[in-house]
Amino acid sequence: DTEVTQTPKHLVMGMTNKKSLKCEQHMGHRAMYWYKQKAKKPPELMFVYSYEKLSINESVPSRFSPECPNSSLLNLHLHALQPEDSALYLCASSQVPGGGPQHFGDGTRLSIL
Amino acid sequence: GDSVTQMEGPVTLSEEAFLTINCTYTATGYPSLFWYVQYPGEGLQLLLKATKADDKGSNKGFEATYRKETTSFHLEKGSVQVSDSAVYFCALRGGGTSYGKLTFGQGTILTVHP
Numbered sequence: 086d087t088e089v090t091q092t093p094k095h096l097v098m099g100m101t102n103k104k105s106l107k108c109e110q111h112m113g114h115r116a117m118y119w120y121k122q123k124a125k126k127p128p129e130l131m132f133v134y135s136y137e138k139l140s141i142n143e144s145v146p147s148r149f150s151p152e153c154p155n156s157s158l159l160n161l162h163l164h165a166l167q168p169e170d171s172a173l174y175l176c177a178s179s180q181v182p183g184g185g186p187q188h189f190g191d192g193t194r195l196s197i198l
Numbered sequence: 199g200d201s202v203t204q205m206e207g208p209v210t211l212s213e214e215a216f217l218t219i220n221c222t223y224t225a226t227g228y229p230s231l232f233w234y235v236q237y238p239g240e241g242l243q244l245l246l247k248a249t250k251a252d253d254k255g256s257n258k259g260f261e262a263t264y265r266k267e268t269t270s271f272h273l274e275k276g277s278v279q280v281s282d283s284a285v286y287f288c289a290l291r292g293g294g295t296s297y298g299k300l301t302f303g304q305g306t307i308l309t310v311h312p
Contacts, residue, residue: 089241091241116298118298125285125305125307126304126305127303128302130299130300133299141299175241175242177242179298183291183298184298186230186232186244186247187300188244189234189241189242189243189244190241191239192240192241
């Protein structure tokens with residue numbers, strides 16, 4: 086069983102919709118990550134939160150908006166997405182930034198119509 | 199910058215065969231090295247790790263040794279099972295101010311037949 090929980094598991098949305106992805110961990114980790122994974126490719130880092138503050142934004146388009154309300158939760162708000170944004174979105178956490186391995190959730194499979 | 203190169207797949211083996219998936223890396227300083235496994239429809243699971251030269255990571259019959267002299271971290275298993283069929287990713291985490299950023303290899307698809 087994964088210790089990082091992501092909801093929903095699947096999401097289908099139109100290009101004009103607004104939706105949010107949610108990630109939760111209760112391991113006391115202080116670093117959380119969002120990745121995007123296309124089929125048959127490795128994950129690509131999008132954002133890093135360190136102690137609830139955004140530390141890294143890998144030049145992600147503004148239609149993706151991350152939020153870290155507290156040390157256990159990480160959200161990814163989606164608005165006006167494009168078909169090429171269809172992918173598996175993975176959340177991960179680690180004890181501290183750069184310390185300990187990253188633990189991944191099972192992801193949200195997103196399809197943009 | 200940091201990079202990871204994995205042997206290209208797919209790799210197809212019969213059950214109980216010996217597995218090797220090659221992984222080499224380029225990094226400054228002393229990175230930590232990881233193998234992750236991704237089963238169909240799931241996220242990535244940490245398989246094993248090594249944080250310094252000559253460390254051997256092991257888990258579920260898989261092993262990998264951190265070889266600084268050859269900048270390698272090859273994954274091995276003595277006898278694979280059908281349930282080992284998955285995608286395997288080699289990854290490194292650099293030091294410094296990288297905030298724990300992982301650099302992944304391209305992944306190797308492993309299929310094990312009965």
